[in-house]
Amino acid sequence: MDEFDQIAALFRPLTLGAPEALDLLDDAAVIPGRPGFDLVVTKDALVEGVHFLPDDPLDLVARKLLRVNLSDLAAKGAEPFGYFLAIAWSPRCDLDERRQFCQGLAQDQTQYGVRLLGGDTVSTPGPLTASVTLMGWVPEGAMVKRSGAGVGDIVLVSGVIGDGGLGLRAVRGELAQLGEAAVSALATRYRLPEPRLDLSSILMRYATAAADISDGLLADAGHVAAASGLGLRLNLDRLPLSDPAKAWLALQADAKTALLDLASAGDDYELVCTAPPERAGAFIAAAAEAGLALAPLGEIFAAPGLELMYQGERIAADRTGWRHS
Amino acid sequence: MDEFDQIAALFRPLTLGAPEALDLLDDAAVIPGRPGFDLVVTKDALVEGVHFLPDDPLDLVARKLLRVNLSDLAAKGAEPFGYFLAIAWSPRCDLDERRQFCQGLAQDQTQYGVRLLGGDTVSTPGPLTASVTLMGWVPEGAMVKRSGAGVGDIVLVSGVIGDGGLGLRAVRGELAQLGEAAVSALATRYRLPEPRLDLSSILMRYATAAADISDGLLADAGHVAAASGLGLRLNLDRLPLSDPAKAWLALQADAKTALLDLASAGDDYELVCTAPPERAGAFIAAAAEAGLALAPLGEIFAAPGLELMYQGERIAADRTGWRHS
Numbered sequence: 001m002d003e004f005d006q007i008a009a010l011f012r013p014l015t016l017g018a019p020e021a022l023d024l025l026d027d028a029a030v031i032p033g034r035p036g037f038d039l040v041v042t043k044d045a046l047v048e049g050v051h052f053l054p055d056d057p058l059d060l061v062a063r064k065l066l067r068v069n070l071s072d073l074a075a076k077g078a079e080p081f082g083y084f085l086a087i088a089w090s091p092r093c094d095l096d097e098r099r100q101f102c103q104g105l106a107q108d109q110t111q112y113g114v115r116l117l118g119g120d121t122v123s124t125p126g127p128l129t130a131s132v133t134l135m136g137w138v139p140e141g142a143m144v145k146r147s148g149a150g151v152g153d154i155v156l157v158s159g160v161i162g163d164g165g166l167g168l169r170a171v172r173g174e175l176a177q178l179g180e181a182a183v184s185a186l187a188t189r190y191r192l193p194e195p196r197l198d199l200s201s202i203l204m205r206y207a208t209a210a211a212d213i214s215d216g217l218l219a220d221a222g223h224v225a226a227a228s229g230l231g232l233r234l235n236l237d238r239l240p241l242s243d244p245a246k247a248w249l250a251l252q253a254d255a256k257t258a259l260l261d262l263a264s265a266g267d268d269y270e271l272v273c274t275a276p277p278e279r280a281g282a283f284i285a286a287a288a289e290a291g292l293a294l295a296p297l298g299e300i301f302a303a304p305g306l307e308l309m310y311q312g313e314r315i316a317a318d319r320t321g322w323r324h325s
Numbered sequence: 326m327d328e329f330d331q332i333a334a335l336f337r338p339l340t341l342g343a344p345e346a347l348d349l350l351d352d353a354a355v356i357p358g359r360p361g362f363d364l365v366v367t368k369d370a371l372v373e374g375v376h377f378l379p380d381d382p383l384d385l386v387a388r389k390l391l392r393v394n395l396s397d398l399a400a401k402g403a404e405p406f407g408y409f410l411a412i413a414w415s416p417r418c419d420l421d422e423r424r425q426f427c428q429g430l431a432q433d434q435t436q437y438g439v440r441l442l443g444g445d446t447v448s449t450p451g452p453l454t455a456s457v458t459l460m461g462w463v464p465e466g467a468m469v470k471r472s473g474a475g476v477g478d479i480v481l482v483s484g485v486i487g488d489g490g491l492g493l494r495a496v497r498g499e500l501a502q503l504g505e506a507a508v509s510a511l512a513t514r515y516r517l518p519e520p521r522l523d524l525s526s527i528l529m530r531y532a533t534a535a536a537d538i539s540d541g542l543l544a545d546a547g548h549v550a551a552a553s554g555l556g557l558r559l560n561l562d563r564l565p566l567s568d569p570a571k572a573w574l575a576l577q578a579d580a581k582t583a584l585l586d587l588a589s590a591g592d593d594y595e596l597v598c599t600a601p602p603e604r605a606g607a608f609i610a611a612a613a614e615a616g617l618a619l620a621p622l623g624e625i626f627a628a629p630g631l632e633l634m635y636q637g638e639r640i641a642a643d644r645t646g647w648r649h650s
């Protein structure tokens with residue numbers, strides 16, 4: 001199969017017949033405006049050996065690629081719509097590997113309601129490299145930005161923190177002491193993050209600011225505060241942890257350092273957001289109704305910077321990767 | 326400089342303060358709709374050693390990356406607006422190389438009126454790999470498609486054909502016999518294609534279908550006919566050639582084979598388009614007024630397939646890369 005046959009066989013079905021994609025037969029896609037809505041666009045890339053392991057199954061790689069982009073849209077309150085894919089196949093990507101990659105895309109397309117609109121397939125002598133440009137809709141002017149936090153806002157985080165970083169250690173075989181079930185659960189969290197799209201419409205109602213957690217909770221919470229021109233206090237005691245993370249924590253000599261590790265690791269793909277204190281309760285209740293836990297971790301204050309609290313004491317935040325603005 | 330400092334120093338200036346880009350501080354960009362317009366989106370990727378040579382200066386690589394995408398929008402009649410960049414820096418890309426890449430972007434941004442809206446920067450142990458997702462506007466429903474050709478339409482091509490392919494041979498040192506000036510002119514055509522944006526509004530007035538020529542004239546003209554469910558006849562005698570290409574042609578033993586070579590080589594980034602015969606004259610005149618030559622090369626007919634004519638005879642089209650639908 002040459003390039004055109006592969007586009008027809010592997011990629012055209014992923015358009016689901018979307019008129020915007022013009023059956024992938026044209027130079028470009030055409031997206032009609034949606035009156036009363038803005039288009040939200042994000043673009044993230046993955047490189048083999050950097051963002052995933054060389055022996056990771058390509059269907060999981062494809063799903064992770066879609067999901068890290070979906071996570072960005074979730075944080076903006078946007079409804080995902082369609083995506084553009086550029087993929088540089090490496091020499092190991094025979095037709096079966098390519099099919100497996102596309103099967104992963106198809107599976108998550110169904111789960112998240114998106115379709116392929118266009119892109120480019122090329123070859124590389126180097127590692128498999130792929131980028132997705134994902135588009136979604138938000139009501140005009142309503143995108144949840146990083147810069148909207150206000151003084152006194154509560155800082156909340158979805159789900160659990162640290163599983164992404166522990167998951168990377170798990171797939172590297174570094175956490176055997178936790179037992180097979182925990183290792184498997186953590187590895188899945190690393191390989192297949194869960195974009196918090198169920199939270200996105202709730203975010204739009206309640207959140208003043210939000211970001212997804214790809215660089216680590218402390219870094220991304222810091223980005224929200226910095227983009228808002230403000231500072232924040234976070235309480236490490238309140239870090240929501242999964243059972244495997246709790247089991248890992250119990251084995252660590254220094255709990256404070258271990259909690260900082262979890263709060264600094266990347267790849268969680270949870271959401272960190274802010275809301276005025278008087279609305280935080282309703283926000284948490286609405287999220288719970290959608291099946292998602294939101295944990296209040298701290299608050300926004302006026303002076304730029306990060307204050308970390310642990311067992312009632314302020315601790316130094318030098319290992320956090322958080323950058324002062 | 327860490328990732329965030331580099332984004333601030335190298336990439337933020339490329340947004341030109343566009344409000345959509347949110348200073349590259351957010352998870353996503355937000356693009357308000359433009360009433361009465363559709364968004365046209367294309368995404369093309371380049372890989373070092375595949376689409377450009379490992380010693381090509383990175384400012385030229387960046388400009389080529391923008392231009393191959395701009396060429397797609399030109400073929401659709403679209404007005405370029407902004408772009409998303411994903412770049413995987415290779416180990417050789419030190420800060421100076423990165424700066425040079427961004428200087429190339431800045432230069433062509435000014436020339437073509439586009440700005441950076443978002444994207445992702447990562448590292449790769451492999452070759453430099455980059456993709457651009459470029460967006461432009463067209464009046465609602467007016468995008469020039471590949472599929473709009475009609476029976477009897479004239480097939481026209483902009484500029485000159487074959488310089489892209491000869492340019493690749495020139496940069497590989499294979500055309501020394503042509504002399505320094507010709508080699509330099511051809512190499513520039515390969516390294517720095519000229520997207521035919523000056524033609525795009527004229528296309529929208531006159532053309533029934535269009536595509537940019539990246540895979541070779543015969544392949545891309547064939548794509549237009551195939552997307553339209555029709556066939557086409559092209560006359561190789563009418564191939565518009567540059568002076569260096571004419572000089573190269575004069576040195577070839579078999580002119581017919583040489584013309585097929587030129588018509589099959591990629592990387593021309595000219596436009597191939599169709600127009601009804603009664604409008605072709607006005608189309609050519611309007612293009613000439615904009616400083617661009619349009620050459621009529623043949624016509625569209627009903628039976629799918631490609632007929633190639635040379636010196637009044639029909640010739641076999643087996644070396645052309647053109648695929649029957």
